[in-house]
Amino acid sequence: MSATGIALPALLRNRKTRVGGEFYLFYNLGQAYKYGSIGIDAAGNPQYRANARCSGDGSLPVSGFAAVRALTPLGALESTWSVGANEAVLPAMSPPGQASELGLTIAVPSQANIDGEGNVGDSVDIIILPNPADDVLICFDQGINIEEGDTQRAIGRKFEPVDHYVRTRPNNQLTLADLYIDNMEGIAVLKQRMVTLKYVVYPDGGAVPSEIGYLTNVRLNVPKSIAEDPGESVKLNATGSFNEALIFSADR
Numbered sequence: 001m002s003a004t005g006i007a008l009p010a011l012l013r014n015r016k017t018r019v020g021g022e023f024y025l026f027y028n029l030g031q032a033y034k035y036g037s038i039g040i041d042a043a044g045n046p047q048y049r050a051n052a053r054c055s056g057d058g059s060l061p062v063s064g065f066a067a068v069r070a071l072t073p074l075g076a077l078e079s080t081w082s083v084g085a086n087e088a089v090l091p092a093m094s095p096p097g098q099a100s101e102l103g104l105t106i107a108v109p110s111q112a113n114i115d116g117e118g119n120v121g122d123s124v125d126i127i128i129l130p131n132p133a134d135d136v137l138i139c140f141d142q143g144i145n146i147e148e149g150d151t152q153r154a155i156g157r158k159f160e161p162v163d164h165y166v167r168t169r170p171n172n173q174l175t176l177a178d179l180y181i182d183n184m185e186g187i188a189v190l191k192q193r194m195v196t197l198k199y200v201v202y203p204d205g206g207a208v209p210s211e212i213g214y215l216t217n218v219r220l221n222v223p224k225s226i227a228e229d230p231g232e233s234v235k236l237n238a239t240g241s242f243n244e245a246l247i248f249s250a251d252r
Contacts, residue, residue, distance in 0.1 A: 004212070004248050006101040007065035007132055011250035014203040014210040022203055025141045025176075027187070028196040030061045030130025032216035032244070035109045037071055038081055038116045039123035046116035048109055063131040066102040069246045070094045071123040079118025083109045083126060090124065091252060096151075099214075099246040102126070127246065129214055130196050138186055142177035142235060144199070146215065148245055149173070172242045174215065180224060180234040187238055191222040197242070210250050217243035 004011050036050040067088070068081045074094040081088050086103035107113055109126050116122070149170030157163035174197075178187045197215040202208070220240035227234070 004101050007104060007129075008101060008212055008248060009209060011210055011212070011248065012203075012208045013250035013252065016203065018201060018203075020143060021205060022201050023144075024200045024202060025138045025144060026135040026198045026200070027138060027190060028130045028132075028135050028198060029193065030064060030134055030196060031059075031194055032130065032196055032214070033060050033128040034244070035126040035128070037123055037125050038068075038109075038114050039071075040079075040116055040118055040120050042120055044120060046114055048111045048114045050109070061128055061130045063133075064129050065104050065131075066106045066126065066128050067099045067246060067248075068102055068124045069099045069127055069244065070096050071125050072096060072121065074098075074122050075119025077119050079116065079122050079124075081118075081124055082115045083107060084113045090118075097148075097245045097247050099127075099248050101248070125244070127216070127244065129216075129246070132198075135198060138178060140179035140181075140186065142179060144177075144197075145175045146242075146245065147173045172245070174218070174240055174242055176220065176238045176240075178236045178238070180236050187220065187222055187236055190218075190220050190238070192219065194219050212248040214246040215242040215244075216246070217241075 034051045039047050041047050076092050078092045079090050084107040086106045088100040088102045090100050149172050151167055151170045152165040153168045154162045155164050155166055195218050197218050199213045200209045201211040203210050218240055220238040222236050222238045225235045225237050
């Protein structure tokens with residue numbers, strides 16, 4: 001079952017290594033919204049935990065689509081997740097961040113309408129992403145560096161350096177370069193805005209993508225770099241933070 005084909009295009013697997021020219025970068029002024037998480041308990045039953053929004057500024061996108069995202073490393077069995085009539089499948093051994101589309105519209109998740117089948121301990125997030133029709137291409141991007149912070153801390157015991165690991169809050173950072181046109185073009189318009197960033201991998205620069213990635217709750221600082229050489233391009237070298245990373249990959 002494909003991870004996409006609802007709001008996103010159906011992905012085509014391509015096993016060659018990737019080059020930078022295959023990555024196309026977009027921004028979307030719409031923001032992502034996380035409903036909550038579903039997990040499989042010790043008895044093999046699904047449990048739902050709603051996401052508490054303490055800041056008061058979270059709201060659903062005007063239009064978009066719902067996706068499931070692996071919250072923890074998933075186990076050896078393929079897992080199926082549903083909210084009402086909407087269902088998504090994640091492959092066995094999915095790493096955190098692996099995602100699959102759920103539907104264009106879904107009911108508000110609750111313990112009464114969610115379901116999950118997979119491995120004991122598996123957990124996924126239910127996230128609403130903004131409408132891809134509102135994506136804007138960053139035409140002259142000069143590359144992006146995505147640094148998902150360390151989410152685990154080793155706990156030692158006596159002289160043993162590692163007894164187990166505990167989860168910690170990561171410091172997710174990104175750097176993004178763009179050629180400068182003017183203050184109303186490219187990433188210059190993103191300064192101090194909360195946006196969603198998206199990359200699409202088109203193998204060999206073709207028309208059918210093999211992977212799509214999302215970064216949610218992005219806010220950028222966008223300084224200019226003007227070279228001494230009068231023939232050198234002016235660049236914007238942005239830095240910022242993000243909340244979640246989601247990756248939609250073609251089926252194996």
